Amino acid sequence: MSATDDIVIDLQNPEYYINRELSHLQFNIRVLEQALDETHPLLERLFFLCIFSSNLDEFFEVRVAGLKQQLAFGRETAGADGLHAGQVLKEINNICTNTLERQYDILNDVIFPALAKENIRFLRRATWTDEQQVWVRDFFDNDVLPICSPIGLDPSHPFPRLVNKSLNFIVSLEGKDAFGRETGLALIPAPRSLSRIIRLPDELCEDGDNFVFLSSIIHQFADELFPGMTIKGCYQFRVTRNADLEIDHDDTVDLASALEDELHSRNFGEEMRLEVADNCPPELVEFLLTKFDLKQSDCYQVNGPVNLGRMMEVVGQIDRPDLRYPPFTPGLPKHLSFKKSIFEAIREKDTLLMHPFESFTPVVDMLREAAKDPSVLAIKQTLYRTGAKSEIVNALVDAARSGKEVTVVIELRARFDEEENLYLANRLQEAGAVVVYGVVGYKTHAKMMLIVRKEQGILRRYVHLGTGNYHAGNARMYTDYSFLTADDSIGEDVHKVFQQLTGMGKALRIKKLFHAPFTLHKKILELIDRERVNAEEGKPAYIRVKANGLTEIKVIRALYKASQAGVQIDLIIRGMCCLRPGIPGVSENIRVRSIVGRFLEHTRVYSFCNNGKDEFYAASADWMERNLLNRVETCFPIEGNKLRSRMKEEFECYLMDNSQAWDLDSDGHYIQAQPQKNEETGEIEIIRAQQILLEKLAAAN
Incomplete structure (x- = not known):
């Protein structure tokens, strides 16, 4: 026996654990690193860089917001890793400061030059030709100026509550306005209805794709919004807010109504982060931090657009298949390809599909066939993230309208899909489906479909179980498994789980599933x-x-x-x-x-x-x-x-x-x-x- 055999290892030692929030942040950094991986096509690398921004937004909206709430309400209990909320927030600030600098270096020094070599350009104001200047001026006069609402800051115009993640500009002014006021500061909220990136007409440019940022246009003509005054500086910024909805389940009578009320306030939650141009003077940065009740550690100054996530939209505007992943056709197992009925194929043998490499179509077809099949008596389905234009929902609507018993468990609290799920719930109810919202206090995250069919006088259950959502778009981008079966025990188990979700009573004993x-x-x-x-x-x-x-x-x-x-x-x-x-x-x-x-x-x-x-x-x-x-x-x-x-x-x-x-x-x-x-x-x-x-x-x- 070695000397170490007598050592008792304490598995509660904090050194054996990694902080979950810092680990989550590391995943986002791995996504950012894909922007440098030249094995990805160039536009996909730009997409990864934008995904990092989108992921980081959600990280602050939810994760950082949760940590700050722990501090605010005195719930700063250390996790298994031994770190308290304050320590984690400090480390997050250190990591994000360095990573954001790296992100903008990648954008400015790697991605933009590589795109330019492919004749895809994001034109700075200093490079606009005279013809482009004229076109941009017309765009500002016709599309921006009529809907832009500058806000002078004075006692009768207090600092407004700006929408979460909206693009804004703080402007320092010199002179007096028409009423003799001399405040020195104003805000320009960028119109939310306008794209953040505008494509220039091809006839005004060199070959290729040429874009200008809305922020550049507002910068160029900001003085038009303050006639008779002199602009000393104009700097873009945006604020990220707490976007995690809070519902008091004990006092909630109607979950849908409570959620609708909360959705209205999501854009105006507590401030979490300030992003501002890196050339913004310190006194203006301090002014914004004071107005948002944020600390210096909550401020991130960046060398470029403050809303990089919105650059995702430009990827779809560029018709360069050579700079994207080549398209592919998902596979389809032979026994599903040649059967007249998908129910016949499932009876023949269990089927396992791996998306996106294999098609999600059999799952949709199973529901479509069930909606039209007179032998199908009932359909039960869970929906978590589905999509506004979902073929799954269309089939459920058709089934309900044809008189079948359709029961749908919709998880209204699927984060950032709440509004869409409320719409889907209303649509299904109008079609005659029974819609329930799961169990108060427990999100319904299970992916289940149960179809009850009468065959030769006997009821048979057909089941789909999945690791991912009933979202055809996600099934092209996410790796997930779908399992199709007519196994009697699994069918009975799924039926019992639906009973628990829609009814009330003790937990039922099930045979094969764990839940x-x-x-x-x-x-x-x-x-x-x-x-x-x-x-x-x-x-x-x-x-x-x-x-x-x-x-x-x-x-x-x-x-x-x-x-x-x-x-x-x-x-x-x-x-x-x-x-x-x-x-x-x-x-x-x-x-x-x-x-x-x-x-x-x-x-x-x-x-x-x-x-x-x-x-x-x-x-x-x-x-x-x-x-x-x-x-x-x-x-x-x-x-x-x-x-x-x-x-x-x-x-x-x-x-x-x-x-x-x-x-x-x-x-x-x-x-x-x-x-x-x-x-x-x-x-x-x-x-x-x-x-x-x-x-x-x-x-x-």
Whole structure:
């Protein structure tokens, strides 16, 4: 026995955990790094840079807002990592200051020059030709000036409450206005109805695509808004607000009405962050910070447009397929291609689809056929994020209008999709569907569809279960699994889960599914512990998990114990991960990696050795507190040797990725994997999991 065998390791030691908010921020930085990856087409690199901005906006709107509320209400309890909210906010400021400087360096020094070489230009005011000046002046006179409302700041014009993330300008003035006032300061809110990037007519430019920023136009002609006065300076800024809706479930009688009331206030929540041009004088920055009740640490001065996320719109305006990913046709399994009825195909065998490599169409077709099929009696469906122009919703509306029993559980509180979901709920109700909003206090995040069909006098259930949302657009951009089955036990289980969501009563016993908040957390801990026991008994043992987040402390400690027993653990965690791998005596048998590529990794897959009898599960739930303890989630087994073998191969493909994978070390840093030489050929071998799956699944079917 070695000396270390007698050491008792305290798994509550904060050094063994990574702060969840800082881990989340690291994921956003990995997204930003894609803007420098020349294996991505150029316009996709611009898109990644914009996605980083959009992600960072939400980070401040939700994550930073939550930390600040902890401070404000005296709930500054340290997490498992030992950090208090104030410490985390300080570290966030340090990271964001450096990362935003890097983002604008990438934009100005890398992306813009590369676009210019492809004749895609964002023209600065100093480069406008005389003809362009005339056109821009006309645009300002005809499109901007009539709807622009400058605000002089004085006792009768107090500082307004500006809309969340809106583009604004602070202007320093000299002189007196028509009423003899001499205030010195004014604001120009940029009209929200106007695009932030304007395309110049081709006849006024060199070959290619030429754009000007709305901010440049307002800068150029700001003096027209203050006749008779002299503009000493004009500087763009925007403020980010708390956008996380708060509903008091104890006092809420009608969730939809309460949510509608809250949506009106989202644009005017408490201020979280100020972004301002880096040439703005210190006294004006201080003035804005005072008006927004923010500290200097809440201010980020940037060298370029303050609303980079809005540059996303320009990608769709440029017709350069050579600078985008090539289009592809998702695959379709043969047994779904040649059957007259999708119900016949599902009865024949269970079907597993991996999106976006395989088509989402069978899921939509299943619902469309059910809407028209006179043998279908009832349809039950959950909707979380679906889309305003959803074919899924169209089919549900058709089914309800044709007299079928249609029940839809809509999660109104799907963050930033609340308004759209309210609209969908009203539309479905008008069609005659029964619409419920899940369970108060628990978001319904499960992805389930249940179709009841009468066949030869007997009722048969057909089920779709998924790891992703019923959103056809997302199914082209996110990796997710869809599972189609007519298994009697699973059908009965899904029926019981719907009963719990729409009715009232005790938790019902179900056979094959695990579901949160009742059995899933407990079952995960049991499965992990089973692998630990098997390893201690000398039996084969492994755990493999693919998810978007790993933050639940009991699960992490169970993984640590399994690692200590010798269980080999591979975790592919896209975003937040609070577990530290590679710590001697604690987690040296755990490997953590994150895949960031063309598609957003979104699948949730759990795999356990089970003494050589591999078990595979797919789920709607990540291994996070909110999913396992505070949401309605489903986890379903993938049975049958072919399907299990397929899922194992696809998982191993991600483990082999050496180009778009980032490996987490014990210090909490992510290091991008590097292609290595093939020992036989001596050539660099590049392995991209997403590309391999695209070639295999989209082309082979």
